[in-house]
Amino acid sequence: MTTATALDVTALRADFPILSRTVRDDKPLVYLDSGATSQRPLQVLDAERDFLLNHNAAVHRGAHQLAEEATDAYEHARAAIAGFVGAAVDEIVFTKNATESLNLVAYALGDDRSAPLFGGKALGEGDTIVVTELEHHANLVPWQELCRRTGATLRWYGITDDGRIDLDSLELDESVKVVAFTHQSNVTGAVADVPELVRRARAVDAYVVLDACQSVPHMPVDFASLGVDFAAFSGHKMLGPSGVGVLYGRAALLSQLPPFLTGGSMIETVTMESSTYALPPQRFEAGVPMTSQVVGLGAAVEYLEKIGMDVVAAHEHDLVVHALDRLGAIDGLRIVGPRDAQMRGGAIAFDVEGIHAHDLGQILDDEGVAIRVGHHCAWPLHRQFGVQASARASLAVYNTLDEIDALADAIGVAQRFFGER
Ligand SMILES: Cc1ncc(COP(=O)(O)O)c(C=O)c1O
Secondary structure: OOOOOOOOHHHHHOOOHHHHOEEOOOEEOEEOEOOOOOOOOHHHHHHHHHHHHHHOOOOOOOOOHHHHHHHHHHHHHHHHHHHHOOOOHHHEEEEOOHHHHHHHHHHHHHOHHHHHHHOOOOOOOOOEEEEEOOOOHHHOHHHHHHHHHHOOEEEEEOEOOOOOEOOOOOOOOOOEEEEEEEOEOOOOOEEOOHHHHHHHHHHOOOEEEEEOOOOOOOOOOOHHHHOOOEEEEEHHHOOOOOOOEEEEEOHHHHOOOOOOOOOOOOEEEEOOOOEEEOOOOHHHOOOOOOHHHHHHHHHHHHHHHHHOHHHHHHHHHHHHHHHHHHHHOOOOEEEOOOOOOOOEOOEEEEEEOOEOHHHHHHHHHHOOEEOEEEOOOOHHHHHHOOOOOEEEEEOOOOOOHHHHHHHHHHHHHHHHHOOOO
16 A cells, blocks of 8 residues: 555554455455544554443442442543543533534523523524534534524525635624534535634624534644634544544533533432532533443544644645545546645545436445445535535545545546446
8 A cells, every 4th residue: 555644554554454354346445434434443442342341330420449440431531532622621521423512502502591601692583693505414403493493593604616615605793693614524625714714703702613523533623722612523533433422612601501411410409399400511411421432532532642633634635635636637527625635624525427426336336445425414515516416535544545546446437337438
């Protein structure tokens, strides 16, 4: 395999046994679907296994040794994850995925107990929530629901022809209370100008919610420096387990936010009539949490830190440059997103003239190349581009330049099969 930049990708791939398996008549697997879910290194599996074999117990309950060890492991992971994204420990809330994190914020902000966060008046008619046309449904539908519940109005930034947020398409005014947007599009790979979007939101006193699902696994991200109020990401997209997501919230805001799910562990006092709630993050972690997954996510963070997020970003940048080069040279292929690698990550959606994305996905699969096809949970974006479905290759730190070549070659096979070229 060819290597790029300072990363010894051949050595790194040895940590991911699944990457050396074959598929479909002994074709080497070329996994280019990490935007949907990434593969996990042995170090993450080992951490989960060690936890389950030796320390498993319900956390934050009980006085026995295993319960103590489990709680320590869980909180150690929280500290590692907090450090990884520039947060304080009590600013990290564990959820089951990014979707739940975004629902938590959208739901809690719509609760009338959040009124102090909006100058004493609960969200309602006359207020505006702003998103973008680039959003994954996970950062769109919860805001639609919030508007439906409260009477607030949903507005959005449109997109440019190359699939970036069009900052000229919307002026914010004092009615805007929340601006929610994706850090890196899971379709076009466009990286948002976060400082500028934060500046605009601050100018009208709106809160900023960042969907960091496709950025945290691929580049250094520091939520405090970015100045966002809330952010969401998922374990399974960053070499960690599925079933665990993270909500970041600025401490001053989380402490004023009412709970989302209620029940055990998130309370301070309970009588038959009413309850008071624990401080964050426990207030937002009702019930026994997904403990081994949190421990696994802590190990994933330590694994990425050991490589260095700068090295991860540089390696993926080289892959993107090569992919744009190879795909850009294919006649009849249109990239749905920026054609240059500046402020652009490794989600590369494309459309091949005369071949439906699903047919393309099937031929690529026959060649051992695993990509995603469909609308990638971003239907409005596809509508805007006038396509029902696109093909998407999405990269991670373990991919190689040779795998990009395999993708380009497989697209050629599909074009010949369908008689397009
Ligand atoms: C940009 C973005 N936001 C949100 C999500 C939702 O993540 P999850 O399904 O893990 O909750 C995804 C997953 O594809 C995504 O790519």
